Amino acid sequence: MKSRIKYQWVFVVAIFCICAFLATYPAFLNTYFKITMDGQIHFVRFEEIARAFKAHQLPPMVNFMGFGHWGNAFTGMYPWISCLFFIVPQSVFANPIHSIFIGYFFVNLFTLINAYLLTREITHNYYWRFLGTILYEFNTYHLCVLYGRDALGEALAYTFLPLVFLGCIQIWKNKKIGVLSLGIGMGMAVNSHVITMAFTCLIITIIELFRLFKKKLNLKEVLYYIYAAILTSLIACYTWMNMLFLMHNNDLLTPGKGMAPIIPSEMWNSILDNKITDITSQSWNIGIVLFVVLVFLTAQLFTKRKGYWRFWTLGALIIQILTFSWIPYPQAVVKLTAFWGIFNF
Helix, strand or coil: CHHHHHHHHHHHHHHHHHHHHHHHHHHHHHHCCCCCHHHHHHHHHHHHHHHHHHCCCCCCCCCCCCHHHCCCCHHHHCCCHHHHHHHHHHHHCCCHHHHHHHHHHHHHHHHHHHHHHHHHHHCCCHHHHHHHHHHHHHCHHHHHHHHHCCCHHHHHHHHHHHHHHHHHHHHHCCCCHHHHHHHHHHHHHHCCCHHHHHHHHHHHHHHHHHHHHCCCCCHHHHHHHHHHHHHHHHHHHHHHHHHHHHHHHCCCCCCCCCCCCECHHHHHHHHHHCCCCCCCHHHCCCCHHHHHHHHHHHHHCCCCCCCCHHHHHHHHHHHHHHCECCCCCCHHHHCCCCCHHHHHC
């Protein structure tokens, strides 16, 4: 039995390695890679961190490479622990294109593995597991974040987000392993993209309030969440300490903040044209395949009266609508986030 499980995992990982390569290689055709404004910021700080490691030092919190040599605190204020996918290859390979390719390959590979771990907890059907995993990896929003914007903080948070909800589901099933899954997932989300972590905490809070209303929340579940929070704090403590140190000892100038809601008409045109671009955040979308799946499941809400999937579908639909420009949000309420498109997670 153990031998069979071992070979199954070897097969799964082999399939995911092929999928990760297919998700990575087209962006590097002819040894060329498009670097956007976000990409310039990320790859320069990765290079500085890699050079610090080569000198057997921790990276400085204030940058002295790139950024016009203005002393920006990207390394101190922007999490980088999860970015070791890119930093380690940069420390090893002389060719930057090779190191970036390897970094993207491992990001895609771990995205697939983490998504599969989540789907494995949800269903015993291998076909549904692989379908959910492939859709999570190859949807338009993810590819846009990876290659249209080079938004590596969001991409890495996307990589570890399945572990967060895997941990929640395991905790709801009274499995102690859920503490580990949730703690690692949330800790690495903090080490990737703090805004994603904040929105994830908000969503989990809403779910738990709903469970409290349905009288499904119990003391053991609360204790598991506390243990997971402690583990998260331990994993993310270096990132938090850097941020708190800089904020306490400096007057920081931050980029402008505002709201860019999704405009449904522009989103629809982008879906039909299958655009993966960083030109405008107001047309970001999950792609035509996932959009059709969402519409199909929404229609099923009116025909199927039972099934736990109904709550997830309704939640996904509500979150999707909340990103639209139909709702006139006050600017003061939403200035902590740059883009509503992040809800496409």
